[in-house]
Amino acid sequence: MKVLLSLSLVVLALFAASLLVGPAGLSVGDSLAALFRGEGDAIVLVMREIRLPRALLGAMVGAVLGLSGAAMQGYLRNPLAEPGIIGISSSSALGAVLALQTGVAAMLPLALPLAALSGAGIAVLLILALAGPRGGAMALILAGIAISALAGALTSLVLNLSSNPFAAMEIVFWMMGSLADRSMQHVWLAAPFMAAGCALLLTIGRSLDALTLGEDAAASMGISLVRLRWQLVVGTALAVGASVAVAGAVGFVGLVVPHLVRPLVGARPSRLLPASALGGAAMVLAADVAVRLVAPDQDLKLGVLTALIGAPFFLHLIWRLRGAEA
Amino acid sequence: MWVCARRSDLALVLALASAAPALADVPGRVVSINLCTDQLAMMLAAPGQLVSVSDLASEPQSSSMVAEAAAYPVNHGQAEEVFLLHPDLVLAGSYTALATVDMLRRLGIPVVQVPPANSLAEAVAQVRTVGAALGQDAQAEWVASRFEASIKAARITGTRHTAAFYHPNGYTTGAGTLADEVMGLTGFDNIATTAGVTGGGVLPLERLVMAAPDVLVTSEPYPGASRAEELLTHPALRAVQGKAGANLHTDADWVCGTPYILRAIEQMRQAHLALDCHETGVENAMTCQRDGP
Numbered sequence: 186m187k188v189l190l191s192l193s194l195v196v197l198a199l200f201a202a203s204l205l206v207g208p209a210g211l212s213v214g215d216s217l218a219a220l221f222r223g224e225g226d227a228i229v230l231v232m233r234e235i236r237l238p239r240a241l242l243g244a245m246v247g248a249v250l251g252l253s254g255a256a257m258q259g260y261l262r263n264p265l266a267e268p269g270i271i272g273i274s275s276s277s278a279l280g281a282v283l284a285l286q287t288g289v290a291a292m293l294p295l296a297l298p299l300a301a302l303s304g305a306g307i308a309v310l311l312i313l314a315l316a317g318p319r320g321g322a323m324a325l326i327l328a329g330i331a332i333s334a335l336a337g338a339l340t341s342l343v344l345n346l347s348s349n350p351f352a353a354m355e356i357v358f359w360m361m362g363s364l365a366d367r368s369m370q371h372v373w374l375a376a377p378f379m380a381a382g383c384a385l386l387l388t389i390g391r392s393l394d395a396l397t398l399g400e401d402a403a404a405s406m407g408i409s410l411v412r413l414r415w416q417l418v419v420g421t422a423l424a425v426g427a428s429v430a431v432a433g434a435v436g437f438v439g440l441v442v443p444h445l446v447r448p449l450v451g452a453r454p455s456r457l458l459p460a461s462a463l464g465g466a467a468m469v470l471a472a473d474v475a476v477r478l479v480a481p482d483q484d485l486k487l488g489v490l491t492a493l494i495g496a497p498f499f500l501h502l503i504w505r506l507r508g509a510e511a
Numbered sequence: 512m513w514v515c516a517r518r519s520d521l522a523l524v525l526a527l528a529s530a531a532p533a534l535a536d537v538p539g540r541v542v543s544i545n546l547c548t549d550q551l552a553m554m555l556a557a558p559g560q561l562v563s564v565s566d567l568a569s570e571p572q573s574s575s576m577v578a579e580a581a582a583y584p585v586n587h588g589q590a591e592e593v594f595l596l597h598p599d600l601v602l603a604g605s606y607t608a609l610a611t612v613d614m615l616r617r618l619g620i621p622v623v624q625v626p627p628a629n630s631l632a633e634a635v636a637q638v639r640t641v642g643a644a645l646g647q648d649a650q651a652e653w654v655a656s657r658f659e660a661s662i663k664a665a666r667i668t669g670t671r672h673t674a675a676f677y678h679p680n681g682y683t684t685g686a687g688t689l690a691d692e693v694m695g696l697t698g699f700d701n702i703a704t705t706a707g708v709t710g711g712g713v714l715p716l717e718r719l720v721m722a723a724p725d726v727l728v729t730s731e732p733y734p735g736a737s738r739a740e741e742l743l744t745h746p747a748l749r750a751v752q753g754k755a756g757a758n759l760h761t762d763a764d765w766v767c768g769t770p771y772i773l774r775a776i777e778q779m780r781q782a783h784l785a786l787d788c789h790e791t792g793v794e795n796a797m798t799c800q801r802d803g804p
Contacts, residue, residue: 209717226754227721234747235717285736349735351679358738366681366716366742482713484680 251465254439437495
């Protein structure tokens with residue numbers, strides 16, 4: 186409980202930092218007056234229409250990525266499971282890009298998150314089918330790489346074929362993710378799906394606890410494995426799909442965060458899940474503040490920073506796993 | 512009144528396409544592989560002298576002379592297809608299709624490269640450059656001098672307003688560009704130039720919102736969706752547009768420094784005059800009625 190409280194405080198502090206950092210260089214007093222009391226014409230616009238949605242999306246995207254990473258690691262009992270690495274994010278990016286480029290998203294805004302979460306759902310099902318619930322780390326990663334590569338290639342293809350000259354330049358956004366210039370519309374579009382996904386994933390903590398004892402033990406404790414599987418698939422698809430639809434595929438958050446918070450809360454999934462959600466929110470908020478400090482006038486992609494932290498971490502995990510398997 | 516006069520100037524300038532060719536040193540078959548030289552060549556070349564223009568010349572998003580371009584065979588700037596047209600002269604830009612230009616020169620075809628115009632003076636000079644290359648000096652001189660006079664006449668002195676260009680991805684144009692000079696000429700201070708942008712650069716939406724320009728010039732969206740253009744429908748940008756006195760779109764006239772830039776200049780002038788009317792109220796009602804939107 187103490188850990189969750191201090192993690193919440195960290196998230197709050199980073200949320201405030203995200204609101205106060207930006208290229209316009211506003212003073213703290215002016216910013217807060219504009220945000221809460223609506224004082225100052227242009228500043229209100231900057232605070233309420235540009236920075237607030239950005240900070241909110243940072244926290245939301247981070248939370249769902251951390252949470253789904255922890256849930257997948259718990260269900261697959263595999264420390265390398267993560268929406269980005271195993272191709273769920275790139276598949277939802279493909280769904281989102283298809284919705285945008287076919288014009289469906291322009292007619293029906295809800296089509297964007299729906300298409301993205303369909304992509305995510307298909308990828309989760311494929312992964313579970315290919316690697317199996319008890320599949321080894323290798324099978325999981327290989328299946329993930331294949332799905333990731335295929336979805337990435339199709340995304341590039343769709344964007345290259347677009348009649349819009351800017352679309353092809355956005356391959357990087359869909360692969361790396363960014364929160365630049367998002368609006369409250371994106372927050373409202375993603376929030377319901379993310380909330381539903383999180384609710385589903387947070388309820389499976391107890392079942393995952395039981396699963397750590399093995400499938401037979403879990404089944405004997407009255408856990409329905411089929412139900413658990415579907416909760417995981419739908420929850421992850423909802424959460425990751427909505428996140429990718431508005432912010433692109435931000436990698437490695439779901440991988441790194443559960444490992445970072447595990448020493449704080451222990452390995453029990455029911456305790457790890459909420460802590461990972463908070464940890465993920467903190468990580469993405471921190472990364473998003475950092476991209477604005479490093480390159481204030483450029484849209485440095487969020488995924489660049491998370492990969493810089495995440496990829497070496499991933500290598501370290503593989504190294505340790507190799508030692509364990511040998 | 513003189514607004515109308517300058518409009519007819521432009522018409523005159525453009526009507527010149529059919530004037531008689533000069534005699535000495537005239538290349539008989541000219542191929543243009545660059546959007547901007549396409550348009551200058553179509554204006555200046557003698558009938559039959561220009562053999563082909565680039566495919567961009569028939570794109571309404573980038574070319575002011577789509578209708579004229581329909582009369583010419585299209586090339587795609589590839590050395591092979593250009594060579595097969597047997598040109599005596601190739602007109603090209605200075606940054607694009609460098610490999611093509613090298614190849615054509617190796618094949619013994621004279622190529623004149625015309626750098627993009629970064630100022631109105633350069634735009635005028637370009638008319639003379641292309642005219643000289645085509646052997647149509649007299650005609651080019653006539654077009655250039657009218658072009659120059661129209662630019663001079665368009666200058667607005669007195670009250671300054673602020674304006675900004677805002678394109679997909681937050682791209683804007685600042686100091687040292689043709690577009691910036693058009694703003695300065697028509698009595699606007701360019702927000703991007705004030706913010707320290709030289710050439711083209713990105714202006715974060717936050718800073719544009721804080722600067723609250725009187726006139727916002729955005730670009731027309733392309734078909735299909737892109738996140739880059741989604742920025743132009745951001746609620747904060749919409750609010751800036753709501754408060755601005757005028758919102759314009761850049762079109763093909765802004766792309767090249769051809770005499771068609773006069774239409775862009777006119778558009779900016781009208782925006783300035785409309786803002787003046789708005790501020791002075793009925794004081795200058797005559798002007799406002801004449802020049803208002």
